[in-house]
Structure formats: C-alpha cells, structure tokens
Amino acid sequence: MSRLEAKKPSLCKTEPLTSEKVRSTLSVLKGVIASCYGPSGRLKQLHNGLGGCVYTTSQSSALLRNLSVTHPVLKILTSSVQNHVSCFSDCGLFTAILCCNLIENIQRLDLTPATAIKLNKYLLSLCTSYLKSEACSCRIPVDFRSTHTFLSLVHSILTSKPACMLTRKETDHIGALILKAFLLTIPESTEERMVLGKSIIVPLKGQRVTDSTVLPGLLIEASEVQLRRLLPTQKFFSERHVMAIDRVGVTLMESLSKVTGATPIGSLNPIVSTTYGSVKDVCSARFGSKHFFHLLPNEATVCTLLLCSRNDTAWEELKLTCQTAMHVLQLTIKEPWVLLGGGCTETHLAAYVRHKVHHEAEAIVRDDGCTQAKLHVAAEAFCSALESVAGSLEHDGGEILIDTKYGHLWSCQADSASVGNWSDTLSRCGCGLYNSQEELSWSVLRSTYHPFAPQTCLPQAALGSASNLTVDCFTAKLSGLQVAVETANLILDLSYVIEDKN
Numbered sequence: 001m002s003r004l005e006a007k008k009p010s011l012c013k014t015e016p017l018t019s020e021k022v023r024s025t026l027s028v029l030k031g032v033i034a035s036c037y038g039p040s041g042r043l044k045q046l047h048n049g050l051g052g053c054v055y056t057t058s059q060s061s062a063l064l065r066n067l068s069v070t071h072p073v074l075k076i077l078t079s080s081v082q083n084h085v086s087c088f089s090d091c092g093l094f095t096a097i098l099c100c101n102l103i104e105n106i107q108r109l110d111l112t113p114a115t116a117i118k119l120n121k122y123l124l125s126l127c128t129s130y131l132k133s134e135a136c137s138c139r140i141p142v143d144f145r146s147t148h149t150f151l152s153l154v155h156s157i158l159t160s161k162p163a164c165m166l167t168r169k170e171t172d173h174i175g176a177l178i179l180k181a182f183l184l185t186i187p188e189s190t191e192e193r194m195v196l197g198k199s200i201i202v203p204l205k206g207q208r209v210t211d212s213t214v215l216p217g218l219l220i221e222a223s224e225v226q227l228r229r230l231l232p233t234q235k236f237f238s239e240r241h242v243m244a245i246d247r248v249g250v251t252l253m254e255s256l257s258k259v260t261g262a263t264p265i266g267s268l269n270p271i272v273s274t275t276y277g278s279v280k281d282v283c284s285a286r287f288g289s290k291h292f293f294h295l296l297p298n299e300a301t302v303c304t305l306l307l308c309s310r311n312d313t314a315w316e317e318l319k320l321t322c323q324t325a326m327h328v329l330q331l332t333i334k335e336p337w338v339l340l341g342g343g344c345t346e347t348h349l350a351a352y353v354r355h356k357v358h359h360e361a362e363a364i365v366r367d368d369g370c371t372q373a374k375l376h377v378a379a380e381a382f383c384s385a386l387e388s389v390a391g392s393l394e395h396d397g398g399e400i401l402i403d404t405k406y407g408h409l410w411s412c413q414a415d416s417a418s419v420g421n422w423s424d425t426l427s428r429c430g431c432g433l434y435n436s437q438e439e440l441s442w443s444v445l446r447s448t449y450h451p452f453a454p455q456t457c458l459p460q461a462a463l464g465s466a467s468n469l470t471v472d473c474f475t476a477k478l479s480g481l482q483v484a485v486e487t488a489n490l491i492l493d494l495s496y497v498i499e500d501k502n
Contacts, residue, residue, distance in 0.1 A: 008501040016073050016497045017107060029074060030100035036063065037093050038393040039159045056163050056313050059320060060092025061085045072497050080487040084480060089327040090157065090473050091480035097392055098484035101385035103491055109377050115370055117489040119378035122368060124485040126356060127349050131339070131478060137406070137458040138345040139474065142336040147179060149338060149471070150329060154178050156341050156470045157325045163317040165310075170209040177305060178322055181214045182329045184303040196333075197301025198255050199326055205315050207288050207308035218259045219285070219292040219304040220245055220252065243282060245293055259297045331475040339477050341470035342430025343390030343400075343409035347445065350383035351407035351454040358451040387445055393430070400445040401426070406434060407454030410442060431470045 016022055035042045036058035046066040047054040057063060064078050064085075077099055085092040106116045130136055142149045154175045158166060166174065185197035202219050204211070222245070237244040248256065253264055262277025281296040287306055307322065309315035332338065339345045357364065357379040361372045368375075390409050391400050401410040401422065408429035412422075426436035434440075443449040 011499045011501055013497045013499075014495065016071075016494055017103070017491070022071060022073055023104075023107070025071060025074060026077075026100060026103065029069070029077075030097065030104070032067075033060070033063070033093055033096045033100070034392040035395065036060075037097060037389075038395070039162060040393075040395050041093075041160075041162060042395060043163050054313075055316065057317055057320075058163055059161060059317070059324075060096060061089075062317075062320065064092070064096075072499070073491055073494065076491055077487060080483055080490075084483045088331065088473070088476040088479050089324040090476040094389060094477065095480035095484045097389050098385055098481070099488045099491075101388045102382065102485065102488035105381035105385050106378075106488070106492055109381060111374060111378060113492045115374060116378060116492055118368065119370065119375060120382065120485055120489055122364070123353060123357075123379060123382045124482065126353055127481060128478065130349070130352055131474075131481075135456045137454070137456045138340040138348045140338050140340065140458065140469075140471065142332060142338060144336070150179055150182075150332070151175055152469045152471050153328060153332065153338055153473065154325045155468070156472065157328060158321060159470075161317060161321045163314070164321055165314045166209060166318075173210050174212060174318070174322070175325075177212055177214050178325045179329070181303050181305045182326055184214070184216060185301045186333075187301050188299075196330060197303070198258060199303050199305055200252070200255050201305045201307050201319055201322060202292075203315060203319070204288050204290060204306055204308045205312060206310070209308055209310070209318075211288075211308045213287075213306050215294065215304045215306065216302075217279075217294060217296040217300075217304065218252070218255055218302055219294055219306065220248060220256075222284070222291045222293050243293070255302050256295075258302045259295050259300045261300075328473040328476060331473055335475045337474040338471040339474050340408075340431035340433060341472040342432065343393050344407075344429055344431040344433070345472065345477070346386045346390040347402045347409045348407040348454050350386040351402065351452060352456075353379060353386075354383050354451040355453045384446065390430070391445055401442040402445050402449075403429070403434075403440045403442050404449070404452050405438075405440050405455055407452075408434060409445070410436070432468055 013019070032044070036044060041058045043056050043058050044063060045054055045056050046062070055062065055066065060081060064082050067078070069075055069078055077096065081092050081096045081099070084095050102120070106120075109116070111119075131139060140149065155171060158164065158171050158175055181199040185199055187194065187197065200218065202221070234244055234246070257263060257277070260277030260279055263275045265271055265275050278298065279295050280298045283294050283296070285292045285294045288308075305322065307315065307319060309318050340348075357375060361375055365372050365375055387402075393409075394400050394411055397414045398411050399414060401412070402408070403410060406429070408431065410422075410426050410429050412425050422442045423436045423440070426442075428435050
C-alpha cells in the first residue's frame with residue numbers, strides 16, 4: 001500500500017487584481033493581443049518548446065488556443081473570448097483588447113467594484129441601444145440586390161489577417177470565391193425556416209493562390225491505389241460497374257449525405273433500400289498532383305472550395321480565415337447589417353457616449369443613485385477603453401485622430417505633417433466613408449477635447465459615393481462588446497481566488 005500524504009490546505013488570495021504580478025501579466029497579455037490587431041498587426045510564431053511544427057498567426061482563435069495561461073483571472077478572460085469566437089468566429093481580438101482596457105482603466109479609479117460594475121452596465125446599454133437604433137450612423141443595412149456589401153465584408157476579413165500573405169489580386173480572387181461558395185449553400189426554394197448547406201474546404205498546397213476554385217458538389221480525394229484499381233476488392237466492383245471509394249472519413253459523412261441523400265450504414269446493420277442515395281453525375285478530376293472523385297448533386301446545397309496556397313503555414317491561416325468569412329456571411333443573413341470598420345465604430349461610440357453623459361448626467365444619476373463625478377470618471381474610462389482599441393490598429397508610430405463632426409478615426413504617418421494642416425495629409429477615414437476634403441476639424445485621439453454630438457443617421461449620399469468600405473460583422477461585434485464588458489465586470493467583482501494545491 002502506497003504511503004498516504006495529508007491533504008494540503010487550499011491557498012486563498014484576497015483582491016487578486018491588487019496583485020502587481022496579476023496586473024503586469026494582464027498588461028503583457030494585452031500587449032501580445034493588441035500587437036496582432038488589424039491589417040498591419042504583427043505576426044506571432046507559436047511552437048512547443050520540445051519541438052513540433054511552428055504556427056504563424058495573428059488570429060485570436062489560434063493565439064488563445066496555443067497560449068498557456070495559469071492565473072485564474074487570465075483564464076476567465078481567455079475562456080470568455082474563446083467562447084465568443086467559437087460562437088461568432090470574428091472580433092476575438094477586439095473583445096480581448098477592450099476587456100483588458102476596461103479592467104486597467106477602472107483599476108486606476110477611486111471607485112468601488114459595485115459602482116464601477118453598475119456604471120459599466122449602464123454605459124454598455126447606451127452603446128447597444130444606439131447600435132440597434134435607426135439613428136445609428138455606423139450601421140449599414142445590407143442590400144441583398146447587390147454583392148457589394150458582402151464583398152466588402154469578406155475583403156475586410158481577409159485583409160485583417162496578414163499571415164495569409166495575400167496580394168491584392170489574390171485577396172480579390174479568394175474573396176470572390178468565398179462569396180460564390182456561400183451563395184451555393186443557399187437553397188433555391190425555402191420554406192418557413194431556411195437551412196443553409198455546407199461548403200467543404202479541400203487543401204491543395206504548393207499551388208498558386210489564384211489556382212483556387214469553387215466547384216458545386218463534393219470533391220473526394222482518391223489515392224493512386226484507388227485510381228489504378230490494384231486491390232482485388234477495387235477490381236471486383238469495377239468489373240460490375242461499381243465505383244468504390246475507400247476510407248472517406250467521418251468529416252465528409254455529413255456532406256456526403258447531403259449530396260447523395262444516402263445514410264451511413266452501421267458495421268453490423270443490414271443494407272436496406274432506404275439507405276441508398278443518388279447523384280447527378282460522378283467523374284474523376286485532377287488538380288495539381290492530386291486526383292479526386294467529383295460528385296455532382298441533383299439539387300443539394302453542398303460545394304467544395306479547393307483552396308491553394310504556397311506553403312503549409314499560409315494555407316492553415318487562409319483556411320481559418322475562409323471559415324471565419326463563411327460563418328460571418330451566415331450571421332449577416334440572419335441580421336442583415338454591418339458596422340463601419342477601421343476603428344470608426346469605436347471612436348464614434350466613444351464620442352456618442354461622452355456627449356450623452358455630458359448633457360444628461362443629472363437625469364442619469366437621478367435614476368442610478370450615484371454622483372455625477374463618479375459617472376463622468378467611469379464614462380471617461382469606458383470611452384478611453386473604446387478609443388484604445390481603435391488606436392491599437394496603428395503599429396508604426398503614426399498619429400491617430402478623431403474628427404469632430406462624424407467621430408470617425410483618421411490616421412497618418414508620424415512624420416507626415418504638423419497639426420496645422422491635417423486636411424492636406426489625411427486621405428480617408430478608417431472605414432473609407434469620408435474624405436478629408438470636407439470641412440472637418442480633427443483632434444488627436446485620447447487627448448482632451450470638448451464633448452461633441454457626432455452626426456447620426458448615416459447620409460445615403462456619402463454611402464453611395466464611397467467604395468471599398470471597411471466593414472465589420474454587426475452580430476459578432478455587438479456580441480464582442482457585450483462579452484468584453486461583462487467579462488471585465490466579472491473580473492472586477494472578484495474578491496477571492498481559492499486554489500486547491502493537492
């Protein structure tokens with residue numbers, strides 16, 4: 001019988017956020033995540049110290065999945081972001097950065113956790129109510145008569161992932177393919193509840209990205225043995241005009257059932273007529289050095305995206321990006337809106353909240369029961385957190401500005417101009433909707449400026465004249481905003497951390 005050891009007492013720590021170690025670790029995590037943000041975000045190489053493959057990425061799903069965190073506070077934060085990404089695929093970095101900013105900003109204030117949490121909830125409700133309202137000028141309705149907004153959304157996702165290493169031509173090509181693949185998954189006739197089909201991504205590494213293509217139906221890779229029919233069993237079937245495909249794999253079973261109408265048969269189950277399916281045609285195809293069986297469906301909403309890339313690392317990142325784009329398009333069908341990207345929604349929201357609090361502080365504190373001074377400092381911390389997310393898009397020391405008419409973000413190179421002639425050095429705002437030739441005035445972001453009312457109700461003339469807008473998924477961003485604030489509130493409310501040392 002092995003020797004029994006007495007159980008060690010649990011370790012109890014009070015006020016975990018007051019620990020300098022926790023604060024510094026949180027700051028490091030924010031720095032890692034923020035440095036990945038946006039089209040010019042810095043790449044991260046992930047690898048195991050004992051060896052194995054090296055993965056290059058700037059995406060939150062890959063980064064947080066491979067990032068080992070030990071402190072319970074950080075685990076809460078990373079788990080919340082990962083849960084959001086698993087549901088919405090997009091805006092993971094935005095969620096993580098905003099959450100870290102809120103925690104850091106609130107920690108500097110002389111507010112009790114209860115007061116800070118209550119005010120954060122109120123400020124979040126201001127943002128969500130505004131984003132869902134018709135008056136919101138950073139929300140664009142999706143026009144289903146045109147593919148312009150969908151292409152802008154896909155293009156914004158592709159360009160925000162620099163590890164895909166795509167040229168402008170390749171970005172346009174992949175963007176068009178993603179949209180085509182998505183449209184092929186939409187059924188032609190729908191009943192009360194539309195059920196989308198599925199798009200399968202098949203790898204073809206070592207080829208040009210522009211060799212990628214979309215095919216209706218299903219591509220199943222065939223081995224050389226299958227093609228040559230060398231096995232006595234692959235011969236028995238072929239002599240009787242039966243095409244046998246060995247080891248299709250579990251991942252293709254669902255799509256295979258959709259394409260053919262057939263159902264999987266258990267190993268010990270009898271074969272009955274209801275398990276059979278049919279296809280319009282079956283043919284063999286070759287792409288690069290690979291051979292495939294191509295199953296063409298009768299009416300099924302299944303298609304194959306044959307995705308090419310120059311190397312393994314770029315292909316893995318591109319595959320993940322394509323999956324994100326597909327999911328985001330599905331979300332946009334359910335809620336047909338997009339938000340202006342490039343940091344403009346964040347700065348516009350910050351300006352809106354500042355103005356609202358500045359002019360309605362008396363009415364707000366009357367209902368919430370706190371002082372105006374506490375409301376103002378909490379609102380400033382909240383708005384500063386939003387602006388810091390937008391500022392994280394700049395990685396080269398450039399100047400970040402906000403215009404005092406629309407509340408949009410503008411950026412220019414650090415050595416480009418002085419404050420006196422911004423209109424000569426700026427071109428378009430972050431989302432691309434407005435240009436600097438309008439009569440605008442600017443203020444340096446995160447500097448002290450008088451609260452102003454950003455223009456609400458998006459002007460259709462400006463929207464019609466703009467091209468190549470940078471936009472974000474409305475559903476994913478709104479959820480990311482809520483998750484960031486709610487997670488920050490949860491962490492701010494922690495009084496004890498109890499660890500079992502056994």
